[in-house]
Amino acid sequence: MTNRGRGSTIAAEADLGEVVLRPVRGHHAFESCVEQLATGIRLGVFPNGSTLPPERELAERMGVSRTTLREAIAALRSAGMVKTKRGRGGGTVIHHTPAAPSDSSAESSMAGLAPRREELLDMLVFRRVVEPGASFVAACRDVTGPQRQFLSDALAEVSSARDPSTHRQADSRLHLAIASLTGSSKLIHAVTEVQSDLHDMLQAIPVLPVNIDHSNAQHEAIVRAILAGNAPRARRAMESHCDDTAALIRGLLG
Amino acid sequence: MTNRGRGSTIAAEADLGEVVLRPVRGHHAFESCVEQLATGIRLGVFPNGSTLPPERELAERMGVSRTTLREAIAALRSAGMVKTKRGRGGGTVIHHTPAAPSDSSAESSMAGLAPRREELLDMLVFRRVVEPGASFVAACRDVTGPQRQFLSDALAEVSSARDPSTHRQADSRLHLAIASLTGSSKLIHAVTEVQSDLHDMLQAIPVLPVNIDHSNAQHEAIVRAILAGNAPRARRAMESHCDDTAALIRGLLG
DNA sequence: GAACAAAGGTCTAAGGTCGAGCCATTGACA
DNA sequence: TGTCAATGGCTCGACCTTAGACCTTTGTTC
Numbered sequence: 374m375t376n377r378g379r380g381s382t383i384a385a386e387a388d389l390g391e392v393v394l395r396p397v398r399g400h401h402a403f404e405s406c407v408e409q410l411a412t413g414i415r416l417g418v419f420p421n422g423s424t425l426p427p428e429r430e431l432a433e434r435m436g437v438s439r440t441t442l443r444e445a446i447a448a449l450r451s452a453g454m455v456k457t458k459r460g461r462g463g464g465t466v467i468h469h470t471p472a473a474p475s476d477s478s479a480e481s482s483m484a485g486l487a488p489r490r491e492e493l494l495d496m497l498v499f500r501r502v503v504e505p506g507a508s509f510v511a512a513c514r515d516v517t518g519p520q521r522q523f524l525s526d527a528l529a530e531v532s533s534a535r536d537p538s539t540h541r542q543a544d545s546r547l548h549l550a551i552a553s554l555t556g557s558s559k560l561i562h563a564v565t566e567v568q569s570d571l572h573d574m575l576q577a578i579p580v581l582p583v584n585i586d587h588s589n590a591q592h593e594a595i596v597r598a599i600l601a602g603n604a605p606r607a608r609r610a611m612e613s614h615c616d617d618t619a620a621l622i623r624g625l626l627g
Numbered sequence: 628m629t630n631r632g633r634g635s636t637i638a639a640e641a642d643l644g645e646v647v648l649r650p651v652r653g654h655h656a657f658e659s660c661v662e663q664l665a666t667g668i669r670l671g672v673f674p675n676g677s678t679l680p681p682e683r684e685l686a687e688r689m690g691v692s693r694t695t696l697r698e699a700i701a702a703l704r705s706a707g708m709v710k711t712k713r714g715r716g717g718g719t720v721i722h723h724t725p726a727a728p729s730d731s732s733a734e735s736s737m738a739g740l741a742p743r744r745e746e747l748l749d750m751l752v753f754r755r756v757v758e759p760g761a762s763f764v765a766a767c768r769d770v771t772g773p774q775r776q777f778l779s780d781a782l783a784e785v786s787s788a789r790d791p792s793t794h795r796q797a798d799s800r801l802h803l804a805i806a807s808l809t810g811s812s813k814l815i816h817a818v819t820e821v822q823s824d825l826h827d828m829l830q831a832i833p834v835l836p837v838n839i840d841h842s843n844a845q846h847e848a849i850v851r852a853i854l855a856g857n858a859p860r861a862r863r864a865m866e867s868h869c870d871d872t873a874a875l876i877r878g879l880l881g
Numbered sequence: 882g883a884a885c886a887a888a889g890g891t892c893t894a895a896g897g898t899c900g901a902g903c904c905a906t907t908g909a910c911a
Numbered sequence: 912t913g914t915c916a917a918t919g920g921c922t923c924g925a926c927c928t929t930a931g932a933c934c935t936t937t938g939t940t941c
Contacts, residue, residue: 655898681887681888681889682888682889683888683889697889697890711889712888712889713888713889713890714887714888714889715885715886715887715888716887716888717887717888717889718887718888718889
């Protein structure tokens with residue numbers, strides 16, 4: 374496209390123009406807000422019963438007008454994900470609704486994700502780079518006392534989670550906790566995106582107890598390596614973890 | 628923020644809400660278009676004298692209305708970066724303007740980047756994850772004949788670049804070429820962003836011939852490892868390369 | 882030279898988004 | 912109990928963005 378047989382003597386690089394240009398923004402501001410907040414809620418970043426920041430503050434942090442943010446919140450409210458109370462001490466309260474039990478057939482559950490197949494496969498590649506990278510960086514950091522506690526708590530929550538839904542959330546939180554230790558907002562964002570897609574997929578498939586046990590063992594290895602400051606081992610452990618999840622998902626996506 | 632002492636029994640995770648929420652979109656569509664196109668031009672993705680895709684097609688690929696895209700192009704035109712010709716066979720032609728020679732003092736050149744200091748340091752962390760990751764993935768891929776040629780050509784261009792400006796562009800193109808071998812649009816985008824920031828910095832500092840020689844040697848090692856399909860070595864080589872550039876830049880940013 | 886095709890140039894109506902101000906409700910505190 | 916502060920609820924005008932249709936220019940082809 375960049376070169377169409379005239380004007381340029383360079384042909385080989387033409388492909389770069391193809392791959393570098395990308396949609397300037399996926400959706401409208403409203404949709405992005407809904408998605409970001411809903412993701413935060415589903416991933417358990419905002420625990421059940423907790424309160425969102427005030428609208429004015431949230432709007433500013435999300436770089437969006439209060440009008441738009443309010444529409445997004447209204448959407449969440451009509452979806453039953455939050456409840457709003459006015460007045461001082463009021464606010465928007467997270468109200469986790471138990472995930473509607475999908476029909477237990479893996480194929481039909483994954484069917485809804487079929488249109489996003491390419492995107493999701495791409496995500497798995499991207500994840501295999503950023504999550505191990507984040508583990509590596511986290512292990513290089515001087516992790517302070519409270520942060521060690523934060524990480525250990527997140528690990529304990531995953532291990533002790535009873536039902537699949539709770540486990541899913543705790544899993545996401547652990548991965549986000551690791552990313553947050555890096556202190557890099559770009560890395561954190563990359564992991565958040567990845568976890569959001571991953572969440573969609575893993576919630577759509579029945580995860581066996583055997584998978585969960587295996588996953589928990591890997592989580593422990595990752596956290597141990599990070600706390601020990603052993604960056605290469607942290608990365609390798611996370612790589613194995615990503616590879617195993619990816620294999621499971623690729624198998625189902627075909 | 629997420630929890631303010633009431634409503635939630637969980638306090639430790641409150642931080643996640645802080646770090647996960649992020650601006651929904653950096654700028655308006657118009658600004659993003661300008662930035663993306665200008666970046667493509669500066670990085671040499673669109674070689675001098677080449678023609679942009681037709682407006683209608685470009686608009687669609689960038690997910691933006693033709694009106695908006697046209698405004699962006701008008702901005703580039705008034706900045707002297709492109710020239711437009713009407714009629715069949717016409718189009719928007721890239722017109723590289725020689726970079727305005729900055730005053731040769733490194734401190735004063737970097738001064739303009741001071742407001743972005745945090746962002747740029749973050750970028751170096753992110754880069755150290757995504758570029759080695761991209762090299763790793765690229766080396767895992769079955770690189771076809773034309774792709775091998777593409778990569779080799781990009782390498783040759785960097786090595787043979789005469790002036791600093793040409794070298795900068797060829798360098799960016801090589802890194803983008805490696806990323807494009809992964810076939811992952813998320814990875815490509817991550818590398819594009821990183822290279823854009825990097826470009827701003829490296830153009831602001833005087834790069835010594837000694838640095839360029841060193842850099843060229845590293846580039847060759849990276850490309851060799853990728854062509855040989857040696858993923859771990861490709862990653863290690865790219866890590867060294869990133870570390871060296873980062874050390875140079877961190878030193879100047881303070 | 883005439884017709885066509887491929888580009889950029891222009892216009893309009895409809896809707897999204899913003900920012901800013903003001904209102905309404907509620908709990909905290911003097 | 913009365914006042915205040917913090918919070919969500921609402922409205923309005925300005926601007927940005929979109930989608931589509933139509934115009935103009937220009938090279939190609941017959």
